Amino acid sequence: MSRSIIVSFLMRDKVGNALLAVLLALAIIVPFCSLVFEPGDTFYLSSYWVTLLGKYLCYALLAVAVDLVWGYCGILSLGHGAFFALGGYAMGMYLMRQIGERGVYANPLLPDFMVFLNWTELPWYWQGFDMFGFAMLMVLLVPGALAFLFGYLAFRSRVTGVYLSIITQALTYALMLAFFRNDMGFGGNNGLTDFKDILGFNLQHSGTRAALFSLSALALAGGYLLCRFIVNSKLGRVLIAIRDSESRTRFIGYRVERFKLFVFVVSAMLAGVAGALYVPQVGIINPGEFAPLNSIESIVWVAVGGRGTLFGAIFGAWMVNFGKTWFTGAFPELWLFFLGGLFVVTTLWLPKGVVGLSAQLSKMRRSKAASGANTEAPVQAQAVEAEPQPQQASQVAPEPDKQAEPTPKNLDQGAANV
Amino acid sequence: MKTMLNKLLGLVGLVVLSFGVLADDWQQAASGLTGKSSNHKLAAIEAMLEFDDPRNAVALQGMLDAELYYVKADRQLVIATKSGRSFLLTDLQGESLGEVAKSKIKRITVNNRIRREIRSGLAMMALAGPDEDARFSAVRSLMANVEAEQLPLVEQRLVAETSAKVQDKLRELQAIILLENGDDAQRQSSAEFLGGRMDAPSRNALLRAQSDEQNAEVLAAINESVARNQQLLKLNRAAENLYFGLSLGAVLLLAAVGLAITFGVMGVINMAHGEMIMLGAYTTYVVQQLMPGHIELSLVVAIPAAFLVSGAMGVLIERGIIRFLYGRPLETLLATFGLSLVLQQLVRSIFGPLNQAVITPQWLSGSLEINGVLALTYNRLYIIIFSFMVVAALWLLISKTFFGLQVRAVTQNRAMANAMGIRSSWVDAMTFGLGSGVAGIAGVALSQLTNVGPNLGQNYIIDSFMVVVFGGVGNLFGTVVAAMTLGVANKLAEPFTGAVLAKILVLVFIILFIQKRPRGMFALKGRMVED
Numbered sequence: 001m002s003r004s005i006i007v008s009f010l011m012r013d014k015v016g017n018a019l020l021a022v023l024l025a026l027a028i029i030v031p032f033c034s035l036v037f038e039p040g041d042t043f044y045l046s047s048y049w050v051t052l053l054g055k056y057l058c059y060a061l062l063a064v065a066v067d068l069v070w071g072y073c074g075i076l077s078l079g080h081g082a083f084f085a086l087g088g089y090a091m092g093m094y095l096m097r098q099i100g101e102r103g104v105y106a107n108p109l110l111p112d113f114m115v116f117l118n119w120t121e122l123p124w125y126w127q128g129f130d131m132f133g134f135a136m137l138m139v140l141l142v143p144g145a146l147a148f149l150f151g152y153l154a155f156r157s158r159v160t161g162v163y164l165s166i167i168t169q170a171l172t173y174a175l176m177l178a179f180f181r182n183d184m185g186f187g188g189n190n191g192l193t194d195f196k197d198i199l200g201f202n203l204q205h206s207g208t209r210a211a212l213f214s215l216s217a218l219a220l221a222g223g224y225l226l227c228r229f230i231v232n233s234k235l236g237r238v239l240i241a242i243r244d245s246e247s248r249t250r251f252i253g254y255r256v257e258r259f260k261l262f263v264f265v266v267s268a269m270l271a272g273v274a275g276a277l278y279v280p281q282v283g284i285i286n287p288g289e290f291a292p293l294n295s296i297e298s299i300v301w302v303a304v305g306g307r308g309t310l311f312g313a314i315f316g317a318w319m320v321n322f323g324k325t326w327f328t329g330a331f332p333e334l335w336l337f338f339l340g341g342l343f344v345v346t347t348l349w350l351p352k353g354v355v356g357l358s359a360q361l362s363k364m365r366r367s368k369a370a371s372g373a374n375t376e377a378p379v380q381a382q383a384v385e386a387e388p389q390p391q392q393a394s395q396v397a398p399e400p401d402k403q404a405e406p407t408p409k410n411l412d413q414g415a416a417n418v
Numbered sequence: 419m420k421t422m423l424n425k426l427l428g429l430v431g432l433v434v435l436s437f438g439v440l441a442d443d444w445q446q447a448a449s450g451l452t453g454k455s456s457n458h459k460l461a462a463i464e465a466m467l468e469f470d471d472p473r474n475a476v477a478l479q480g481m482l483d484a485e486l487y488y489v490k491a492d493r494q495l496v497i498a499t500k501s502g503r504s505f506l507l508t509d510l511q512g513e514s515l516g517e518v519a520k521s522k523i524k525r526i527t528v529n530n531r532i533r534r535e536i537r538s539g540l541a542m543m544a545l546a547g548p549d550e551d552a553r554f555s556a557v558r559s560l561m562a563n564v565e566a567e568q569l570p571l572v573e574q575r576l577v578a579e580t581s582a583k584v585q586d587k588l589r590e591l592q593a594i595i596l597l598e599n600g601d602d603a604q605r606q607s608s609a610e611f612l613g614g615r616m617d618a619p620s621r622n623a624l625l626r627a628q629s630d631e632q633n634a635e636v637l638a639a640i641n642e643s644v645a646r647n648q649q650l651l652k653l654n655r656a657a658e659n660l661y662f663g664l665s666l667g668a669v670l671l672l673a674a675v676g677l678a679i680t681f682g683v684m685g686v687i688n689m690a691h692g693e694m695i696m697l698g699a700y701t702t703y704v705v706q707q708l709m710p711g712h713i714e715l716s717l718v719v720a721i722p723a724a725f726l727v728s729g730a731m732g733v734l735i736e737r738g739i740i741r742f743l744y745g746r747p748l749e750t751l752l753a754t755f756g757l758s759l760v761l762q763q764l765v766r767s768i769f770g771p772l773n774q775a776v777i778t779p780q781w782l783s784g785s786l787e788i789n790g791v792l793a794l795t796y797n798r799l800y801i802i803i804f805s806f807m808v809v810a811a812l813w814l815l816i817s818k819t820f821f822g823l824q825v826r827a828v829t830q831n832r833a834m835a836n837a838m839g840i841r842s843s844w845v846d847a848m849t850f851g852l853g854s855g856v857a858g859i860a861g862v863a864l865s866q867l868t869n870v871g872p873n874l875g876q877n878y879i880i881d882s883f884m885v886v887v888f889g890g891v892g893n894l895f896g897t898v899v900a901a902m903t904l905g906v907a908n909k910l911a912e913p914f915t916g917a918v919l920a921k922i923l924v925l926v927f928i929i930l931f932i933q934k935r936p937r938g939m940f941a942l943k944g945r946m947v948e949d
Contacts, residue, residue, distance in 0.1 A: 076748045153933040162687050162747045163936060166883045167929050173880050174925040177918050292880065296755055303752060336763035343756020347749040348742055 016228060019311045020221050026053075027217035031210035047206045050213050051281050056321050057216035058278040061223050063301045063317035064310055065270035068227045070299065071307035072236065073263050074243035076161075079168030080271050081295035082175050083143035085285065087272025089179075090142055092192035092285040093126060094135035095203075099196050112194070113187045123185045132199055139276040140269045147268030148261065155257035155264075160246065169292050176290030191286025198280050209281070216277045220314070223270050227310050230266065239263055300339070303346045306353025316353060444469045448477060448495060451526050452488045459532055467539050473510040475543060478536045480510075487523040498523055538571055545571070550581045557587040561619040564591070566599045590615055594623040597640075606636045613643030614650060616789035621647050654791040659909050665798035667905025668805035669867065671898060672860035673878040674885035675809055678897040679853030680732075681886055683816075683829055686740055686850065687747050689755035691882060692875025693762060694854045697731060698724035698861020699870045700765060703774045714779045717862060724858035731761075732854025736847045744846075758875065766872040773871040782866060801863050808859060813894055815852075825849050829892075884928050890938030900939060904928075 030050060037044040062084050069075040096111045105115040109122055128134040150171060154164055182188035201208040230236050238259050241249040250256045279285045288294075297320075305316020320342065327335040346353065352360060447469065450462025466474050480486035480497045487498040487505070496515060498505040505523060507515035528536070544556030560568060572592050579585045593608035600608060609627065612620045624644050631637040673695060680688045688694075701724040706716045735757060743750045778797065785795040816822040827835040828845045836842050861874070868874065881904075889900030904924055911920040932938075 076751070150929075153930070157933045157936055159932055159936045162751060163887060163932060165748065165751060166880075166887060167932055170880060170884060170925050170929055174922045174929075177922050177925075181918055296752075299752065300756070333763070333767060336759045336766075340756040340759030340761075340763070343759070344739060344753045347753040347756075348739065351749070 012232075013228060013311075015311050016224065019314065020224065023217045023221045023224075027214040027221075030213050030217075034206055034210045034213075047209045050206070050209050052325065054209070054213040054216045054281045055278065056318050057213070057220050058274045058281070059298070059301065059321050060314040060317040061216070061220045061274035061277070062271050062298050063305070063313040064220070064223050064227055065267040065274065066298050067302045067305075067307055067310055067313035068230065068270070069264055069267045070302060071309070071313065072231050072243060073239045073260060074246070075260060075264060076165045076299070077168045077264070077267075078165045078292060078295050078299065079172035080267070080298055081292075082168075082172035082290055083147060083268040083271035084275035084278070084294075084298075085175070085179075085287075085289035086143045086146065087139045087275030088279040088285040088289060089186060089192065089275075090129075090135055090138040090272070091276035091279045092195075093129040093138075093186075094132060095195040095198060095280060096192050097126070097130040098198065099194065102196055103194070111187070111192070113182075113190065114185070117182060119185075126185065136276070139272050143268040143272035143275075144265050147265045151261045151264040155260045158257075169295070172290050172295055173292055176287050176292075179287035179290060187286070189287065191284060191288075192279075193284040193286070195280065195283055203280055203283065212277065212281050216281070219273055219277055223273070224310055224314070226266075226270070230263070231310070235259065235262075297339070300343055300346070302353075304342055304350070304353055306350075306355030308352070309355050312353050312355035315355065319354070444471045444473060448473075449493065451477070451481075451486075451495065452493050456529055456532055459526070459528070460535055463532070463535050463539060467543070475540065476510045476512075478540050481526055481528050482533060482536055482540075484525065484528075486526045488526060489518075489523050491522070495526075496523065498525075534565075537565070538568065541568060541571060545575050546578075550584060553579070553581070553584045554587055557584060557591055558617075561587075561591050561594060561617065564594050564598070564619065564623070566595060569595045569599070590617070590620060594619060597623055597627050602633050602636055605631070605633070606639045609636060609639040609643050613646040615647070616650060616654060616791045621651070651791060654789065658792055659913065660906060661792075661794055661798070663906030663909035664802055664902065665905070666909055667902035668798075668802040669864065670881055670885050670905050671805045671901035672801070672808065672863050673857070674882040674889075674897055674901055675805075675812060675894070676853045676855070676857035676860060677882045677886050678889075678894055679812070679856065680850055681883070682892045682894070682897065683825065684846065684849055684853070685747065685829075685891075686744075687751040687754065688735075688740075688850075688853070689751055689879065690735065690758035690761060690875075691754075691854075691857055692877070692879035693758045693765075694728040694732060694857035694875070695861040695864060695878055696765065696870075696872065696875035697728045697761070698858030699776070699865040699874055700769065700774070700861070701727045701858065702862045702865040703769075703776050703870055706777055713777050714781065716777075717779060717782075717866075720862045720865075721859055724862045725855040726858075728858025728861065729851040729855030732857075733847050733851040735854070736850035740850065741843065741846065758879075762872045762875070769872075771872060773869040776865040776870050778866055797866050801867070804863055808856060809894065809898055812856065816894070821845075821848070884925070886938075887932060888928050888938055890940035893938070893940045896938060896940035 030045060030053060033043050033045040034047065034050050039046070062080065065083075066077065066080050069077055069080075099111065101108045103112040103115075105112050107115050110119060114122070129138070150168075154167065159167065178184055179186050179191075180189055186192065195203050197203055198208065198212075201211070203209075231239065238249065238254055241252075241254070242256055242259060246256055275285075275289075298317075301317040301320045302313045303316070304320055305314065306312030320339075323338065324335060327338055350357065350360070444466065447465035448462060450458045450465065453459060453462070463478070466477070476497065477486055477495060485497050485499060486495060487507075488495050489507075494509070496507045496509055498507050500506075501517065504517045504519050506517055507523070509515055541556065541560055544559075545553055547553055547556070560572075569592070572588055572595065576585060576588050576592065579588060590612070593611045596604045597608040597612065605627070609624065612624050615621070624640060624647060628637070628640050628644055631640055673692075676694065677688065677691050680686050680691065702717070702720040705720040705723055706713060709716055709719065735754070739753050739757065740750060743753060782797045782800060785793040786799065787793045816825060824835070824840050824845050825848075827838070827840055828842045828849075832842050835845075864874065864878075868877075885901045885904060886897055888904065889896030889898070907927075908920050908924050911923060915923060
């Protein structure tokens with residue numbers, strides 16, 4: 001029975017299936033192009049490109065994680081970069097322990113920065129990270145545990161909407177400050193770097209890089225399947241109900257906070273995996289990854305791609321990051337203009353992202369045909385078309401009226417507090 | 419004693435009368451210094467001090483430092499400093515006389531007796547000066563290097579001194595001297611007097627005396643005073659921390675109070691709030707560039723200018739973006755965040771990525787010294803006062819004016835306000851402009867404390883939101899209390915944890931606090947349903 005449900009879901013999501021096929025193809029083709037062809041061949045991919053594409057895959061996985069909580073459950077977390085970075089640090093600690101005697105100070109046990117700080121013993125939280133299995137477990141458990149603790153407290157006391165966004169931002173900010181401290185034992189400002197090998201494979205070899213790329217592609221595909229399974233299950237329905245009207249869902253009898261907690265923890269773990277795959281490819285993890293801007297950037301990937309559709313999140317991550325690579329190379333001073341403009345344009349005119357563009361256009365055409373050539377309508381109408389969002393917590397406002405007249409009523413909800 | 423008195427009388431007389439004495443006379447008097455016997459030199463010093471001449475200080479100090487020489491050929495007094503194998507000469511007025519070989523000059527030697535005479539002479543000169551502050555600092559410098567021979571001098575000045583402030587300081591100096599050199603009764607009364615004195619010399623003198631004292635009764639008095647000083651010291655340190663905390667709180671308050679309007683009253687999440695602060699700071703910079711001759715006035719001009727610049731930008735943002743997003747706080751958050759990136763880059767493109775140097779006017783630098791331990795810097799003091807003035811003005815505006823009435827009406831019930839003829843969209847724009855303008859004013863104040871760069875706003879945005887959320891949304895009073903609480907808590911924790919950890923702890927505390935009271939400290943009462 002359950003098998004047939006899964007099969008039917010697989011059938012339904014056509015774009016997603018195509019995407020999965022592309023990912024699998026990439027997982028094979030990219031290593032092939034990188035390893036089989038020689039430099040100079042038409043199809044040759046240098047390890048720079050392999051790493052860059054691998055980075056995009058990790059970002060896409062992070063975007064899927066963000067979309068799961070934001071697009072499907074309405075939790076706008078401005079701190080998902082923290083989970084990403086924690087996963088990255090767990091991986092970084094493993095890679096650090098693998099350096100062993102090859103460090104500058106040739107200490108078999110302590111990483112260089114600890115020797116530099118005159119530490120004589122390995123801190124307790126660094127124990128066990130020489131084992132790959134344990135480190136991978138921590139990649140899941142550390143972000144998961146933090147998400148569980150944070151989510152348990154926040155959702156139980158019904159911190160929602162903007163308040164939640166702000167304290168998640170404070171969370172990642174606090175973590176950033178903490179990881180900047182040398183006393184924390186995570187390398188302070190410089191973070192963890194100078195990695196040599198992973199499971200005995202040299203990180204500089206193109207073969208290792210290609211393998212990491214394939215792993216990232218598979219992880220993204222796996223993450224996609226997992227999220228699709230979640231959002232298409234009955235639990236997913238409840239999540240969407242919570243997104244659309246949290247109180248109503250609660251009044252019907254669902255324990256809203258448990259659903260939210262579950263999906264938040266899963267999402268954090270996915271973000272952790274993305275971070276863990278990211279670190280060996282870029283070769284460094286430092287407290288800058290905790291910066292609030294990074295988390296918000298991942299939000300904009302999802303928003304641009306189209307939240308509430310998992311493949312939209314992936315497209316968004318790829319598009320924005322490709323844009324970033326291109327812009328920061330070609331016009332470094334214009335990148336922030338572009339990124340900032342993207343935020344504004346997306347929220348004002350593309351509430352469903354690029355993925356929702358075609359549906360939006362056809363709807364516009366229909367409404368134009370219906371109501372004649374009303375030239376003022378588009379902007380405001382689109383603004384209202386957006387799916388109802390969880391309202392700001394202190395509002396007394398009623399359920400947002402989706403089909404209503406544009407401006408006046410919508411204004412009501414915004415300022416009806418106090 | 420008698421010669422001292424003579425000197426003193428002579429000097430006091432000289433200070434008043436004899437500015438016109440011919441330089442030749444001084445040279446005549448000083449010529450005794452080149453004599454061989456120390457009696458000659460002593461007489462010469464005494465004679466020199468009869469004149470009120472700037473060369474006295476140079477010559478005496480030069481003698482103390484073994485830098486006073488005379489040229490063998492013409493017996494002219496010079497200050498000589500060694501430079502390689504030869505000596506650089508300057509005369510007593512500071513004019514350079516070139517370089518000569520060591521054999522051409524001869525040092526004026528001094529012995530301890532002469533040295534004592536010189537020291538008291540130098541202190542005398544400073545103590546009898548016309549300027550009250552100079553006398554005060556002379557006493558302080560004497561306190562740093564206390565000697566028993568100063569006692570008669572100090573006692574004479576105590577009688578002659580007219581300024582209460584200097585007199586008090588002299589009495590303290592007298593007590594320090596007596597604590598070491600007086601008889602039992604004097605030592606005891608000095609010990610009692612010095613209890614509660616916060617200057618380092620007084621405290622050190624007591625501590626020294628504590629280990630040296632033989633007489634049990636005196637020792638008891640000393641012990642008591644030392645204990646009292648320790649306690650006062652702690653108290654002063656605490657007061658200093660409190661002051662730092664209040665000033666940090668004032669900074670937070672200034673940064674957050676605009677947000678308390680836009681977020682608290684209107685319910686708009688303006689992530690570009692920090693950039694409004696930054697614009698204010700840059701306006702200060704521009705104003706200073708436009709009126710380079712009037713730095714003292716620049717801040718006064720910058721305050722309204724910053725209000726207008728940031729306020730206009732706020733109105734623009736409200737009309738251009740935010741009004742389409744009312745009722746959708748998360749979208750507002752994202753759009754305004756994008757806007758903050760654009761504004762940052764805009765400023766970076768115009769002014770460059772480096773920090774701009776904003777000049778601090780004279781009246782903002784320096785500090786108010788309460789005692790030897792506690793000094794309140796003026797810029798922080800003014801910021802504390804300024805932040806409260808801003809809040810008071812805002813409160814008056816919101817609660818007492820017609821505009822404030824309209825704002826409150828629109829936020830409480832927009833439909834009803836519309837029905838009563840209030841143009842709610844106009845009120846929205848003006849309110850948002852007001853909040854942004856206040857952020858601009860905060861930027862003027864912050865330009866005096868931190869670096870003015872494109873990232874200025876980013877550093878304050880998280881803190882500002884924390885303050886507003888912690889204090890309770892929609893509550894100006896809550897914002898004040900929250901800002902002060904967080905500022906003081908941060909600074910009080912700092913001595914124990916270090917600055918960064920203190921900040922982390924405060925953030926964690928707020929995160930936990932919001933779990934407990936999701937609506938902040940002073941939540942608005944009433945029944946509410948989310949969604």
